[in-house]
Amino acid sequence: MEDSHHHPNDTHHHPDDTHHHHSNETHQHQHSSSPPTSGTCCKCGGPTTFAPPAPIPIFSPPPTYRPIRAPAIPPDPNSTRAIILTPVPQAQKVPILPPPYDFHTPTKRIHSADDIRRFHDSFSGKNFLGFVVALSESIRGHKISDECHQSPTILSILSILDTLTLLADETPRVPQSARYGNVAYRTWHEKVSISAESLILKLLPENLHPAAVELVPYFGDSFGNASRIDYGTGHETNFAAWLYCLARLGVIGEEDYPAVVARVFVKYLELMRKLQLLYCLEPAGSHGVWGLDDYHFLPFIFGSSQLIDHKYMKPKSIHNQDILENFSNEYLYLACIAFVKKVKKGVFAEHSPMLDDISGVPNWNKVNSGLLKMYKAEVLEKVPIMQHFLFGSIIKWYV
Incomplete structure (x- = not known):
């Protein structure tokens, strides 16, 4: 995973763009009939016939699979190198926001790369x-079904x-x-917007009711x-920021963290997958084929x-269908892979080269x-x- 690549151009697209989702991807070339030497096709990066899988994760050349709206832009090697060289983010305690x-x-504050740097240098950026x-x-080391x-x-x-979820069933x-x-x-x-405030007020002790003005937008x-x-x-x-605000307000504590992931986040993921399938949601600013997944990132972190x-x-166990079928209800990472395989047809290495590369990383610690x-x-x-992203008094701008 130290060698993970990702392209830096995250773009939003107009909803009226027409496209076809994950279908009709075809090879634009024929594989050579000579015996394979490397095990991957030099043009698309897909596996060649009968070749053994490459033992070391090397980022494949651009696959012929195309994302749904824009051409796949390969990762910028400089950006990738920068990611590899950065230190691994460390856990932090969340201090409770003191009165008054x-x-x-909350309002938007980020408009430029300088603003991003300011955010990451601030207490809120680091603490989040x-x-x-x-x-x-x-x-770490826990199944979803473990007691918490x-x-x-x-x-x-x-x-x-x-x-x-009930509102979705009724709509x-x-x-x-x-x-x-x-x-x-x-x-x-x-x-959801109409009922958000009343739902959130039920979570808060009375002295924190005024905090709803910040919690509702997240x-x-x-x-x-x-x-x-x-x-x-x-x-x-x-959603993670909303949970972080609840932690800053002391409404959820560290003892709740395992349940935040194994109960709350799991249920949130179920709801989002239901909405994605029910309403055919567009992936927002998708990296297409160079991305990890069209919609999610955090379950891969928690799952690894x-x-x-x-x-x-x-990590290579994601290619074992039996393991996916038997354990995706217990491990978020496997559930994500199973879902990707369900919604994207074709060769896994072609539609998800990033996840395929990660499967070659030797251990989950490195993946995480x-x-x-x-x-x-x-x-x-x-x-x-x-x-x-929004900033108020709980997640502060530039402080």
Whole structure:
């Protein structure tokens, strides 16, 4: 994973772009009939017939698989090198926000690479990433079904997610000619917006009710964008930010972290997959073939942590269908791979070369630390994603 690559150009696309999702990808060339020497096709990076898999993860040449809206842009070697050389993000304790409070509507502050640097140099930037690492460490070596402490707050959050799932069941997709972006999603999103404040107030002790003005916007941005009918890692980051705010307010504590991942985040992921499939959400700012996944990043971080030091499951085990079928209900990483294989047809190495490369990394520890570095570089340091991120008194700008 130290050699993981990712292209730096994260772009948003207009929802009216027409495209075909993960279908009809064809090789633009014929494989040579001479016996393979390297085991990978020199043109597409796909495996050649009967060749053994390459033992060392080397990033493959551009595959012929094309993402749904834009040509795949290969990773920038300089950006990749920078990721490899950065230190692995470390867990941090989340200090409880002291009174007097100054809760106010959070606003966008990030417009440039300089703003990104300011954010990452600030306490909020460092502490938020430290919180994500702490969540990852809390689930290390644990299965999803393992017993964990579930506080009343955790149960309330699960109940909120159940409510949103119920709203989706009550909001069926509508017939339309466009294959992507079913407009019924806007109806669902509006129902969520209307009920968000009352749902969140139930989580908060009375003295913290004024904090809802900051919590509601992060919560509202956690499930995708209503006008573009899309969802991506920026929205997922908002959900993590919402949880981080609850930790800053002392509403969830460190003892809750395992349940935050194994109960709350698992349920959030189930809800998002339901919405992705039900309303055919666009991937927001997708990296296409050069990305990890069209929609998510955090479950790969948490999931790789779960598998650290596992007796027999290694990164290469993702290619074993039996393992995926038997264990994806217990391990988030395997669940992600199983889901990718379900929605994307064709050769795995072609539609998901990044995940294929990671499967060649020798151990989960390296995968986990590499993914953490990549999350910082490819999500939290990207202006097109973070320009939508909000700052108030809980997650402060430039402090």
